[in-house]
Amino acid sequence: MLGVLVGGIYALMASGLTLVFGIMKVINVAQGALVILAAYLSYALFSHLHIDPFLSILVVTPAMFVLGVAVQVVFVRSLRGPDATELSLLVTWALALGIEGVLSVIFRTTYRVTSPSYADNTWSFFGYQVGEVRVLAFCASVVLLVLLSLLLTRTRFGRSVRATVQNPTAATLLGVDANRVQVLGFGLGVSMAAAAGAVYGVIYPFNPGSHYDLISRLLSIVVLGGLGSVGGAIFAALGMGVIEAIVAVEISPVWASFSFFVVLIAFLLVRPQGVFGVRERTL
């Protein structure tokens, strides 16, 4: 139960990551750092301007969308050639280090948490005490994921994104502007990180180094779900939430994320391409 609530937020972050991979074969290792950046933005808005963290999603997301577009144009687009995918992994890693460094200069490395007045309220469901913010966070994630799926299925832009994922060459031949899809798609992926980050900051304490913990989970989620599959990412994120919750209760919280990594490795033994993935050919 709690696991599903936690998984919702990870689903939001991971779907952005896997969407970007689907569109342009780029693994954005900076996704975790961008989540933390958004968490800091929302924290700053809350502590200086007293904007509610859930409302701040409306501010943080467009701002980070612009940032994402800028990152794509400046760093990611210039990568060409057969090694582009591998290089993108390292370039975005460098970006993550840069974000971590800048955040540590501005905010120092003490742990922060965005704590609105209702942070400690709990609701009880069938005898379980559940934090109000966790439920709100889950609802926000679900709303955003529904919006994403509407965007992908009901709009012209969404159709061109899905066409690019399926077959970039054919999509270009049919008149899809590949550059535009890539730029906007990257921006979209980053804004998912942004929305998730604003929510993340309410639930978990974070510091600039937290992005390692995040990205390790996010990457295993997208691999487990199958690279490029949004549905797979959501499924794997919820699965991770449940596994971690069970291990945390039954064994010990310190083994929670470890157990998920082990599940990932064990799963790859059976199905190297992930739950919903298509078998990758040599890229």
Add this chain to the structure above:
Amino acid sequence: MSRATAASVTRGGAFTAAAVAFPFVFQPAWIVNIGVLTLMYAALATAWNLFSGYTGYITLGQAAFFGLGAYTLGITFQHFGVGSGYNPFFALPLVGAGVAIASVPIAWIALRTRQMTFAIVTLTLLFIVQQLAFNLHGLTKGSTGLMLPTPRFPIDSYDTPFYLAMLAILLAGLALSWAILRSKLGLMLLAIREDEEKARGLGIRVTGAKLIAWSLMVWLSAMVGGVWAYYLTFIYPESSVDPLVMIGAVLMTFLGGRGTLWGPTIGALVLVPAQQYMITRLGASELYLVGYSAVFMAVLLLLPRGIVPSLRDALAALRERRRTHSKPITHEEVRA
């Protein structure tokens, strides 16, 4: 001995002589300390290159094996005692071999996946090992860290044994890389990098070839980790399984040139002194991190092929021009 072999033996000999002489010529401890770090990164980068540079499979899990080497040596110290002084250095190849053998089943699973997925799976290995180091309190003392006995080396030249140990590992790595590049295994790895499906179709045992390169990479990395642990005499999970150390080695390989023999070493010779200079100038880790990421980005975007291949191309172009300008073309050249 062919001319190419003679040239590379001369080059290797000159490098070895210069590197061995270095700590005896420049004796101040801080200089030898930078030397130890430079060789450490050079050895790590050479190890990384041995697998990832030749096969094209990017691994982001090297820090895991560096850490496993460090902890294996540390734990052996705690429970069995490997003696003091120079003895632990001689135990290192065994420690490395143990880690390498243990890593093969995991590698076999990870190698079922392709390029990107493989990179990510190896990255999760890194986090798995870090979590183990935190959680297996009985063995690793968790986040309190593990103390190793301080060796009683003479205080003036305390760093020198570590320097020579790192050098020995680097030379082993270079010799292995050189031998592989000239062997059938090297050709197999190259074929995998160019087109794995085709290589498999031609009857190359791709998994076996990849596993050999992988275990050599792990063996070297674990030994480097062991020397490093003995050098610092104190290890804890964040420092011994540090993604930054590994990403440094990757960066140096890219700077020097992937898939080349000397590239990783040249990258380390350029970057480690620069890195140490930045640490002393910028001090605290925050600004240093920003500078580091800027250098990283610049290398990847401006010089993605690396120094050695770019230099080789420039030299070839120069030679070509000189030949066409100054000499009349002979019959041999026409036939060639």
